[in-house]
Amino acid sequence: MKNYIKADEWNIIEEGFDPHLNKISESIFSLGNGRMGQRANFEETYTGETLLGNYVAGVYYPDKTRVGWWKNGYPEYFAKVLNAANWVGIEVKLDDEILDLATAEVSDFKRLLNMHAGYLERTFTAKLKSGKTLKVKSTRFCSIADDEVGAIRYSITPLDFDGKLTLTPFIDGDVKNQDSNYDEKFWDKIADEISGTEAYIKLRTKKTAFEVCTGSNIELYKNAEKLDINPEAVRKEKFVGQTFSIEVKANEEITLVKIAANLSSENYPKESLLKETKSVIANASAKGFDTLLTEQTEAWASKWEESDIIIEGDVSAQQAIRFNIFQLFQTYTGKDDRLNIGPKGFTGEKYGGSTYWDTEAYCVPFYLATAPQEVSKNLLIYRHKQLGKAIENAAKLGFKDGAALYPMVTMNGEECHNEWEITFEEIHRNGAIAFAIFNYIRYTGDESYLSDFGLEVLIGIARFWKQRVNWSNDKQQYVMLGVTGPNEYENNINNNWYTNILATWCMKYATEAAGIVKTQQPEKYNSLLKSLNFDQKEFTDWADIIEKMYYPHDEKLGIFLQQDGYLDKEQTLVKDLPASERPINQKWSWDRILRSCFIKQADVLQGLYFFEEDYDLDTLKRNFDFYEPRTVHESSLSPCVHSILAAKLNDEARAYEFYLRTARLDLDDYNNDTEDGLHITSMAGTWMSVVEGFAGMRVRDGKLQFNPFLPGKWKSFSFTIGFRGTTLKINITESGISIKNNAAIDLEIGIRNQLYKLAGNTEIEVNNAALV
Structure with a gap:
């Protein structure tokens, strides 16, 4: 970890020239405008x-x-x-x-x-x-x-x-x-x-x-x-x-x-x-x-x-969140649906500057709330335009009948990743694209996207999952073999819980989306299904898989197992690793990493983040308390998910610890890799940690919900979001939360499970006493 950037609310400052830090600074002080x-x-x-x-x-x-x-x-x-x-x-x-x-x-x-x-x-x-x-x-x-x-x-x-x-x-x-x-x-x-x-x-x-x-x-x-x-x-x-x-x-x-x-x-x-x-x-x-x-x-x-987030009382945190927002807007402006967001943006060459699943899982939520609706919509249209290539990618691997496998890495829709355990096996990226469609519609209410673009993509993805599972006579359930989950420190595993749960969710959502389009635009629905040679029996096949999918779990511990056999590994905790052996991806052989229980980033917890409404707090806590101590956080995408889940569990200390790690990942060079370029897509996770974590913002039944807390080092924090034609200013202090509606649209807002009327161009304040 480096600590040479001076703390300042609006500026990134380096004083003194150290040639050994120059490549790191070349990344940190990068410039861009979305086009170059x-x-x-x-x-x-x-x-x-x-x-x-x-x-x-x-x-x-x-x-x-x-x-x-x-x-x-x-x-x-x-x-x-x-x-x-x-x-x-x-x-x-x-x-x-x-x-x-x-x-x-x-x-x-x-x-x-x-x-x-x-x-x-x-x-x-x-x-x-x-x-x-x-x-x-x-x-x-x-x-x-x-x-x-x-x-x-x-x-x-x-x-x-x-x-x-x-x-x-x-x-x-x-x-x-x-x-x-x-x-x-x-x-x-x-x-x-x-x-x-x-x-x-x-x-x-x-x-x-x-x-x-x-x-x-x-x-x-x-x-x-x-x-x-x-x-x-x-x-x-x-x-x-x-x-x-x-x-x-x-x-x-x-x-x-x-x-x-x-x-x-x-x-x-x-x-x-x-x-x-x-x-x-x-x-x-x-x-x-x-x-x-x-x-x-x-x-x-x-x-x-x-898009600004204002933090009172913590200059280091203030500088970090603005740096991340700044770099995101330097990378992508949403003007062109042919463009996407590379993990390094315009700051380096690692990862080739290509599109990964990071965009859908992490960047879409940021742009939904901080930019005009067309910006996040263009990120989705980018994938729709490449559906034909996704079907070609699946066909190269033996899939047929319109099954679509979106690439792990791409520029034009064609897979161009050259590591077998990723190219062939990290197929959960398909689910992230389907989830982004769901997330966009949940946030904007724009169900017309389904008939115009989304349903076609969802059907292609559901067809892939249907062909990717197989029936196990031994288990009398459907299983998913030979995959790599988000935890890339495990390869070629069977029944990754996250991948399995994501696959069935995709089939459920494709079925639900088809029903919405059929009701709202029956002629378009019939035309689309005809063009896709869609047989109604496909719905029945999906339903059978949804009902009979196998999900690994351990009853004694009360947790979802990351994959079959995970508990066969020696269960060592990260706290017991000598500092001299970290990061393990730079100190250990790959063989040793694969045989260890250590987790690169959120895997089971990624699924609990996506589908938190389906699980109670006790389930979330058991899984969080089991998996987080085994997670080395050697992916830039890891700390933000843990911060959000810790916040939901009212674990303020760990929520703040993970926020600082994700927020200052590049400024302090936590993983000794900033010289290769910044971690642009994970920067959206920094925003998520504040807005979804500390402010507890969610969309439920078309309404914004907040469950806020104030980190102990902060006097207050505030942020602006756009939501369905409105612009809202949210301010969270020691005494409570205020929300100002800057548009003429009336809203209902949930604050700690209680609904409040927020008329257009008015402000509400709810103090903490009222939230108890």
């Missing part, structure tokens, strides 16, 4: 350890799978969001000496991520080997007001010398992914152009033929006065830039402003890509850096108005 993003790499040359990363949403490459032994059904590639052209680069030379923080003596270094306004600022003083000293201040952002534009303002002040300053702003497309399986570079150059202060390069991905045009325009200032300098063009392989040479004197400030843009063939015809990029650059340059930054600040203010 970048790690916090330095603008100037840096020959130290770094992970360069610039990314353009939706642009990927099918890197050839690298495995030792091929198995039938393996995907042939692993799709990767590509490290794209580096547009932030500015080479700085003082006379003939290059500024390089790896070789210079660095002082007064400060990096600041302003989350309220959405920009990154960096200041430092550097003494070069020659003895020359200069001061630098850079400010940059990726605009969410215009998501094709990025901007940099880079100021240099010589402190103790006169001489020649040479600046070479550039765009470098000669890049590769650090995780390239065969060290291949994925881009070909199509065209480039340098004209005065403007530079453009157009690249095309190999195999997939995506095209991206990156352009920039440069302005130079001396002591705030604009300079008119004709630069020298610089052109190399997949590299364009300009060199500006200026005679400077001590204490004169030279400022370079770089306005850049990334446009892709996903949004423009390839033949007009260069022209459109020039137009974007011209419009952005006409506005200028200050206006672009003002627009950025205003756009972020609007987002914070909808």
Whole structure:
């Protein structure tokens, strides 16, 4: 665990430069706007350890799978969001000496991520080997007001010398992914152009033929006065830039402003890509850096108005929740239903930037409450558009008749994960997609989604589960063999309780959804079932499986068993593990992990989180008290589920402990892996821990319910949510809860199982005495 980020309510601050922490900071201080993003790499040359990363949403490459032994059904590639052209680069030379923080003596270094306004600022003083000293201040952002534009303002002040300053702003497309399986570079150059202060390069991905045009325009200032300098063009392989040479004197400030843009063939015809990029650059340059930054600040203010969580009395917790919300909105804005949320967002290459089940299980609840309804709906439509591919994925594994198996990892709907125990066996991801449809409708009330999109997906998923189970003559029940549950420290197990319960729930919900569509839109219902070659006998088959499914459990302990034979393992608790042996995924052999009882993340408890209405508190407590002490929480998705369940059990200490772990997972580098990129999808779990955990928010029978408590270190906390056309401001203090309705719609609100009328544009306050 690291602890070098300064506590601040609205800023992420690093003071002092430690090269050993640089890759971690490159992740933490990353920028994005939903359409493109970048790690916090330095603008100037840096020959130290770094992970360069610039990314353009939706642009990927099918890197050839690298495995030792091929198995039938393996995907042939692993799709990767590509490290794209580096547009932030500015080479700085003082006379003939290059500024390089790896070789210079660095002082007064400060990096600041302003989350309220959405920009990154960096200041430092550097003494070069020659003895020359200069001061630098850079400010940059990726605009969410215009998501094709990025901007940099880079100021240099010589402190103790006169001489020649040479600046070479550039765009470098000669890049590769650090995780390239065969060290291949994925881009070909199509065209480039340098004209005065403007530079453009157009690249095309190999195999997939995506095209991206990156352009920039440069302005130079001396002591705030604009300079008119004709630069020298610089052109190399997949590299364009300009060199500006200026005679400077001590204490004169030279400022370079770089306005850049990334446009892709996903949004423009390839033949007009260069022209459109020039137009974007011209419009952005006409506005200028200050206006672009003002627009950025205003756009972020609007987002914070909808989504901020305010915590009084705990700066560390306040900083953490805002950091997580900030990174979620930098990653996904919901404008494009072709895009989704990679586990690392725009902050690193691990997991390939592809879509996992994390989106449906963790991110959908966040966007349902903090963004317009279309945003979460687009996440669901993304999966509907890929239903055909899901049916193809299932067919490759021997399933038929329209059975759909959604991929564990994907960019275009086709499975591209290359580990057998995940690709073939971690099939519970299908259930998360069905649950997201249910969750969306439960929250929004938008049952029309079923007839328009949802029922078709639910039927495909139910068909898969029907074929995936088999009848056990020994048990006289249906069983599910050879699976991997959410706990990936168990592979190829039989009857994972979570997977079994999820499978039958999917068949129940598909049946229920069919009834809703049949009642509301009978013609559409009949047409859909005809197009799917659906036989009414399928409902009967599903009902038989639902009735006769086997669920492993232990009567003596009163718990659901994670899988058959789990209690045959040596039952060691995490508290008895030496600190020197953790994390076990970095210290133990895989064989040893698989034979242990240790759990990577919520598994049985994931099911109890999804379906908590079906179980009483005693059942939840028995299972929580058994499984949590055996959980090592080595998945970023683990602490939030445990925090929410602990809160439901009124276990305030553990609820808060798990909240801090999920909230500051990246800021404090809990798992020693932040340098690979941030854990974007688990950041939604941080929000869930506050809103579903501490505030106890649920939707029951179309009504919002709250069961709040205030963590002991907090004076109060408040948050805003959207719900069915209303915007509600919830404030929880030591004395009770207040809810303000900012719309003209009347609501009924449940607070600790008691219903209250909340008229439009009014506020209710319920004190704790009334809640007893």
